[in-house]
Amino acid sequence: MYKQFICARTKLSPPDGFRSKTYLDWTIWVSPGLPVSEIRDGDGRVLGLLLGWFIKDDEFISSDSAIEIAAAPSRSRNPFNSLCGRFVVFCEYDGNPSLLTDAGALFPVVYDKSREIIASSSCMIPEVTAENRDPATIADLDLLTERGWYPFGLTAHAGIRRLLPNRALNLASFDATRTWPLEDEDDFRKHHGESDETLLQRLCESLSGRVKTVTAAQPTIMHLTGGWDTRMMLSAARESIRDIDFRTYRTGGSGGKLDQQLARLLSDRFKLKHEFVDLLPVSEAERRDWMWRTGYCLNDHVIGLSTTECGVAQAGEVTLAGAAGEVARAFYWNSDDIGKSPPTPEILLQRLGFKNTEILNDEARRWLEGLPKGSACWVYDLAYIELRLGCWAGVAMTGHDIPLPSISPFNSVDTFQTMMSFSDRYRADGGLCKDIAKRLWPELLSIPINRAAGLRKLLFVRQELSATMPPGLKEMLKKYLRR
Known part of the structure; x- marks a missing residue:
């Protein structure tokens, strides 16, 4: 263990x-x-x-x-x-x-x-x-x-x-x-009221520096998909690209096929050391063990990767991941939320994709009451960090029974503080994610994000619709469809 x-x-x-x-x-x-x-x-x-x-x-x-x-x-x-x-x-x-x-x-x-x-x-x-x-x-x-x-x-x-x-x-x-944040949103913005350009420079230097630090220390893996987190991570890895082995899992469905198509385009165009990995089946016993190791607190598609992760893991090999990068792209909110009051427990649960039960409503109310005061966007950012990362991404670490966890260069308080200091409009419009890539490796943007190129779009209608949908709404629909 x-x-x-x-x-x-x-x-x-x-x-x-x-x-x-x-x-x-x-x-x-x-x-x-x-x-x-x-x-x-x-x-x-x-x-x-x-x-x-x-x-x-x-x-x-x-x-x-x-x-x-x-x-x-x-x-x-x-x-x-x-x-x-x-x-x-x-x-x-x-x-x-x-x-x-x-x-x-x-x-x-x-x-x-x-x-x-x-x-x-x-x-x-x-x-x-x-x-x-x-x-x-x-x-x-x-x-x-x-x-x-x-x-x-x-x-x-x-x-x-x-x-x-x-x-x-x-x-x-x-x-x-x-321990953080300890001040209301208004005071937070007064104390961190730098220009978006200054914040962007600091963020890019931090991300690329951390990637370079990890790759210089140990053999490094990075998963290559078609989404924004991969593109930001790839941008940050530009100076370390020869020290990273890239992998793409052959997952099923149209989303998996699109990831594989975009991964191939990226690896071919930018000469990445890349391989496709077939998924190994997960037995019922392995599924039960995974659930036990996480305390029966998470049931997610990542369980389907567990046997493969154990099979491909090499001694001393660390994976760089984009977890927490979603703060850069306003994961739970969009431009319609800017300037609005904080959500009620009912609205928060709906945004997170949970049923409004007595227990969850009471827990949501207590969590909201313990937050430093702020707008709806402020609350949804903290909901992503404290509820999604802390109660989902963190839990998954113990599921895969391999020696080393993945490491995200986004996961530090100073980085969260920087990302939350950008103007809400800038992040809601997707400007931060694009500008990280533009600043660090602009050529990466020549390949679409989560969308096929040219006539191939006709093969991925669902992804084309998804690309125009706010992330929070997508999460709610996923939760609804799983019931």
Whole structure:
């Protein structure tokens, strides 16, 4: 078992092969290959531990190490906001021993307050099974029979909560405190009121620099499709292109065929090291194991990739992915939302594609009440980061039983802060995604995004219609069609 941890004050029996570390009176057991880095101050004093993979100061850390920070994080200063990767941090926050997530909680964390246990997945917590899932939760959404994911920090088991992104979990009280953003939207924009051009330059330098850092450190894979995330990632990889092997899975349906067609055009025109990979079948036993490793909290098409991922993974090989890049393209909102008031719980659930049940409505209301004040666009951006990334993308990390996770150069607080500082109109019109490509590799735009070229468009009518549809509406339709 890979990419998992569990910690407690009491003695537990971890899975075979796990090693132990300590933070104060907590014992932390980590799976094979999960890096543990000591956090030290300038005088060499140990402040805590960081579990996971991350980029810091032009270095990609993928093994046990030590990092230096000036002081433990607080509301006024958080040195982990500049770190990019998948990680959790054990250290003080505002003077309280805490556990902190990465920007998108792409390294997942769940916790059982009554038993004082914290883990990467509910499956790590003793006595958690498919049979003792919470009846009230699965009455709303049973992920053993339905596609979907649990938002707002819900899990499949009563008493176990998911720690949302940009939170500090107090290890004494088990209260979760927001670490970012801490100011209302108006104040946020006053403090980050730079021009779109200045922000674009900073974002492009950050993305390309992080890609270069990873490719210089380890063998690197990137998946090649026809969408915007691939095109932004490919743009950022221009200076590192000879150090990356590209793959495209031969998925079915018209969408898969379009991805394959566009991937071939990109690889041929820009001389990429590229291969197509046939998908291996996923057995029912493999599907059950995947669901168990994620704590029965996600049922998605990515399960269909699990056997293939395990089959093609090579030792030391890291995948660069565009997860979190959706913030650049206003994933849950469009130009009609600009200037509107924040959504009600009912509208938020509809936008996310969930049923308006009593449990979900109550969870949505509490989440909205805990947000810094802002417009509809502000709320939908944070919904993508905290609910979609933290409750969907992060959960999937533990599903594929391979040693290394994918790494996204977008996943850091400073990058989210930059992307959310652009004007709403600029992002809603798709300007940011296009300008990232224009700035870093403009020739890539000669090949259409998610659309066929010329007469081939007649073969992909659904994709042509989809290209004109707001992303949030597409997500709602997908959810509706799966029911």
